[in-house]
Amino acid sequence: MESKAFVQELQAHNELLLARLGDLGSLTGEGQSKPDLIQLLKIALANEISVSELAAAWVPSTPEWDVKLTLAQQAGDEARHFKLVETRLHELGISMDDFVVPGVNKLFEYLRSLPSTVEKIAAGQFTLESIAYRVNDRFMSYAEAAGDRQTAQMYRNLIQPDELYHQQLGRQLLEKYATTPDAQRRAREAATKTLEIATELRSKAAAKMGTSCFPGC
Numbered sequence: 001m002e003s004k005a006f007v008q009e010l011q012a013h014n015e016l017l018l019a020r021l022g023d024l025g026s027l028t029g030e031g032q033s034k035p036d037l038i039q040l041l042k043i044a045l046a047n048e049i050s051v052s053e054l055a056a057a058w059v060p061s062t063p064e065w066d067v068k069l070t071l072a073q074q075a076g077d078e079a080r081h082f083k084l085v086e087t088r089l090h091e092l093g094i095s096m097d098d099f100v101v102p103g104v105n106k107l108f109e110y111l112r113s114l115p116s117t118v119e120k121i122a123a124g125q126f127t128l129e130s131i132a133y134r135v136n137d138r139f140m141s142y143a144e145a146a147g148d149r150q151t152a153q154m155y156r157n158l159i160q161p162d163e164l165y166h167q168q169l170g171r172q173l174l175e176k177y178a179t180t181p182d183a184q185r186r187a188r189e190a191a192t193k194t195l196e197i198a199t200e201l202r203s204k205a206a207a208k209m210g211t212s213c214f215p216g217c
């Protein structure tokens, strides 16, 4: 299949699975106490630093210079998002003294194991960033409903444009590199597996926390 048509098909396939992420709201128990924004912003910190590390870890194992530079740029962008959230927490009077860099969970373990460039792009920028964009959108609504317009604006004006850009770069790179049946099969499998693991982890976390509105990266 021609790569542009393939990427379009993969996008449609992802959208179907992404819709399931949107349904997680129904898993959050009625009457269960809702977490405050501070807890959710701490989840954002963990996600941002994990994706920054992932992108950085992929730089040396990616031979194609354009993908290598895109990953390096993304690692920097996610680190900047971490700093933005950290600054916001500081403004809210929250200390970072107890923040610990999270260990590698099932999702990042899978992502780090991906051997080929096309799988990395499909799982990382193309899929993980579209998850981030979608869940951040829900988090902005949650922040606004909780009366924190400043946090919502930080996401809308500074973080979301980057997440969208990362996803668009992923799309362009897939169009360039997912040109053979084997590459397209690998890309599809990596995107599907990423969405499956992310949905599983987020549904467990949503049931535990009483909300599915926590941000991504």
Ligand SMILES: [Fe+2]
Pocket (backbone or CB within 6 Å): 051, 078, 129, 132, 162, 163, 166, 217
């Ligand atoms: Fe991102």
Ligand SMILES: [Fe+2]
Pocket (backbone or CB within 6 Å): 048, 077, 078, 081, 159, 163, 216, 217
């Ligand atoms: Fe980010």
